[in-house]
Amino acid sequence: xxxxxxxxxxxxxxxxxxxxxxxxxxxxxxxxxxxxxxxxxxxxxxxxxxxxxxxxxxxxxxxxxxxxxxxxxxxxxxxxxxxxxxxxxxxxxxxxxxxxxxxxxxxxxxx
Amino acid sequence: xxxxxxxxxxxxxxxxxxxxxxxxxxxxxxxxxxxxxxxxxxxxxxxxxxxxxxxxxxxxxxxxxxxxxxxxxxxxxxxxxxxxxxxxxxxxxxxxxxxxxxxxxxxxxxxx
Numbered sequence: 029x030x031x032x033x034x035x036x037x038x039x040x041x042x043x044x045x046x047x048x049x050x051x052x053x054x055x056x057x058x059x060x061x062x063x064x065x066x067x068x069x070x071x072x073x074x075x076x077x078x079x080x081x082x083x084x085x086x087x088x089x090x091x092x093x094x095x096x097x098x099x100x101x102x103x104x105x106x107x108x109x110x111x112x113x114x115x116x117x118x119x120x121x122x123x124x125x126x127x128x129x130x131x132x133x134x135x136x137x138x139x
Numbered sequence: 140x141x142x143x144x145x146x147x148x149x150x151x152x153x154x155x156x157x158x159x160x161x162x163x164x165x166x167x168x169x170x171x172x173x174x175x176x177x178x179x180x181x182x183x184x185x186x187x188x189x190x191x192x193x194x195x196x197x198x199x200x201x202x203x204x205x206x207x208x209x210x211x212x213x214x215x216x217x218x219x220x221x222x223x224x225x226x227x228x229x230x231x232x233x234x235x236x237x238x239x240x241x242x243x244x245x246x247x248x249x250x251x
Contacts, residue, residue: 036179062239071143071229071242072182117181126172126195127240129181 036115036134047105049133051118054099058120061094063103066132067114075103075116105135113137141166143232143243151249152220160215160246164232170194171213172240173205174229182229188213189236217248225250 041047053061059080064072078085078092078101085092091104101118115132144163152158164171170189174182184197188207202218211232217224227247231240 060237064242071244074239074241077239119181124195124237126184126187126197129183132181 036132038134038136040136040138041108043108043110043137043139045108047103047108047112047135049103049105049116049135051101051103051130051133052099053101053118053120053130055120055122055128056096056099057122059123060121061092061101062119062127063090063092063101064117064119065112065114066117072117108135108137110137110139143168143230143241145228145230145243145246147246148244149247149249151251153251154220154222156220156250157216157218158220158248160217160228160230160248161212162215162230162232162243163212164230165241168232168234168241169211170233170236170238171207171211172231172233173213173215174231174242175199176227176229176245178226185215187236194236220250222250224248 062077063075066072076087076090076092078094083094089106093102115134117132118130119127121127143165146161172187173185176182185199186196187194191207204216207213227245229245231242233240
């Protein structure tokens with residue numbers, strides 16, 4: 029997925045349903061992962077983060093799951109609302125390396 | 140509690156010109172990172188400033204330079220602008236170089 033973009037993977041979800049947005053990463057040394065939400069014309073907004081010593085972390089209506097074996101990260105949004113429509117980015121870093129953003133996913137909520 | 144602010148919001152320049160973008164970090168934050176986000180792409184790391192020094196740098200040419208002031212605010216300068224420099228420039232601040240980064244609204248730069 030990617031930014032406010034033209035050819036993003038798109039996930040369409042009915043309002044009230046749960047959403048799952050997936051992200052694969054390639055650097056096995058990555059030890060910090062973060063999800064951002066970006067609405068059109070705005071900067072990325074922090075949602076939730078997780079470190080590699082955990083495999084699950086919950087926030088308000090959101091859960092991040094980390095599977096280090098297959099290098100996979102997911103963001104689950106419960107009871108998706110129209111205001112959740114945006115582009116979602118995962119990002120990773122390792123040690124002293126800067127954040128590397130994945131290609132975003134556009135979430136469209138159908139009312 | 141003020142979040143990250145950036146100025147200007149929009150900017151139009153012509154090729155060869157120089158531009159300066161400004162960022163004020165979130166209250167209490169001492170580290171500023173700059174990113175370039177081209178249309179349809181994720182943000183790409185330019186550099187990070189901490190204690191008034193460039194701590195890390197991404198794969199950007201020397202035309203991109205920056206500065207951090209004693210009050211932790213920061214500037215991004217781009218010289219000899221190219222058409223390909225057209226993008227959304229994002230500033231993110233954090234409490235220390237490794238902490239969670241919070242983004243500002245960005246500056247939309249258009250190079251004609």
